[in-house]
Amino acid sequence: MGTLQREGRTAPVAGDPHDVFLEWLEHAVAVGVAEPHVAVLSTVDDEGRPDARVLLLRDVGPGGWWFSGPAFSPKGAQLQANPHAALTFYWGAVGRQVRIAGTVHNDPSAAVRDFLERSETARAVATASRQSAVLVDPDDYSRAIDEVDDPDEVPEHWRAWRLAADAVEFWQAEPGSRHQRWRYRRDGSAWLRDTLWP
Numbered sequence: 001m002g003t004l005q006r007e008g009r010t011a012p013v014a015g016d017p018h019d020v021f022l023e024w025l026e027h028a029v030a031v032g033v034a035e036p037h038v039a040v041l042s043t044v045d046d047e048g049r050p051d052a053r054v055l056l057l058r059d060v061g062p063g064g065w066w067f068s069g070p071a072f073s074p075k076g077a078q079l080q081a082n083p084h085a086a087l088t089f090y091w092g093a094v095g096r097q098v099r100i101a102g103t104v105h106n107d108p109s110a111a112v113r114d115f116l117e118r119s120e121t122a123r124a125v126a127t128a129s130r131q132s133a134v135l136v137d138p139d140d141y142s143r144a145i146d147e148v149d150d151p152d153e154v155p156e157h158w159r160a161w162r163l164a165a166d167a168v169e170f171w172q173a174e175p176g177s178r179h180q181r182w183r184y185r186r187d188g189s190a191w192l193r194d195t196l197w198p
Contacts, residue, residue, distance in 0.1 A: 016191060017168035017184035018062055021098060024170070025060075028091045041067060042086040043078040051078060057087075058114055064162040065100060066107075068114045071157045073131040079104050079161060087163055095173030102165040110160035116152070123151040126158060169196070 028036035037057045045051050053075060059066040065087055070076055079085060083105070089098040115123060128144035135141060169183045179198035184191045 016062070017165065017170075018060060020170060020184075021060060021100075021168065024091075024096055024098065025089075028094060028096070031094060033091045033093045036089075036091060038089075039065075039067075040088040040090075041075060042088070043075055044082055044084075045074075045078055046081055051075075057089075058160065059110075064102070064105075064164040066110060066114070066160055066162050068111065068158070068160045070126070070129050070131050070155075071159045073129075076159060085163060097171040097173075099167075099169040099171075100163060100165050101167045102163050104161045104163050107160050107162050110162065111158050112154050114160045115154045115158050120151050121145075124148040127151060127153070127155045129157075171198070 025036055038054055039057055040052050041055050042050060042052045051074065055067050055069070057065060058068055067087075071080070083103050085102070085104050087098075087100040089096075089100075091097070115126065118126065124145045127148045128141075130144070165184075165186070167183060167185045169181060172180045174180065181196040181198050183194045183196055185194070186192075
């Protein structure tokens with residue numbers, strides 16, 4: 001798969017955008033971009049208002065981009081009502097941005113793997129989570145974590161979601177402001193690549 005130069009003179013070749021994304025992610029890691037796996041997930045609430053939050057990408061492959069959290073969280077409730085969502089990655093140090101839009105699917109087997117790969121403390125926090133509920137007494141948070149009996153037991157509320165993309169856009173900044181954009185869009189089982197005006 002072709003790579004994109006810092007000056008933006010070489011476009012990613014036609015093919016699978018997952019491969020291009022992995023190249024860009026690996027490059028961001030190699031050059032020391034801080035938190036390259038961090039993305040913004042955008043959803044809509046039941047009144048059609050946009051909502052967004054920062055989260056960690058848990059995995060990526062031909063099936064899509066994976067992230068996780070409790071089913072009762074705002075993102076979980078919004079995805080249950082409307083599975084259309086978007087992920088945005090921004091790696092400012094290398095002048096790159098990736099925008100991914102598509103449909104989100106729940107995967108129970110991935111949720112088990114995701115949960116068990118976390119640290120014991122992270123599993124206890126996830127099990128005790130009442131994410132976004134009002135916390136009246138800060139001590140309730142510590143007590144809820146301490147009361148988790150088995151941090152290896154996957155809680156019923158834990159979810160892993162896969163964003164299956166319909167469109168993936170790659171943006172490359174150029175120091176002289178001659179920025180470049182490429183969009184991959186799904187056409188049946190194939191991907192078509194367009195060059196866009198920046």
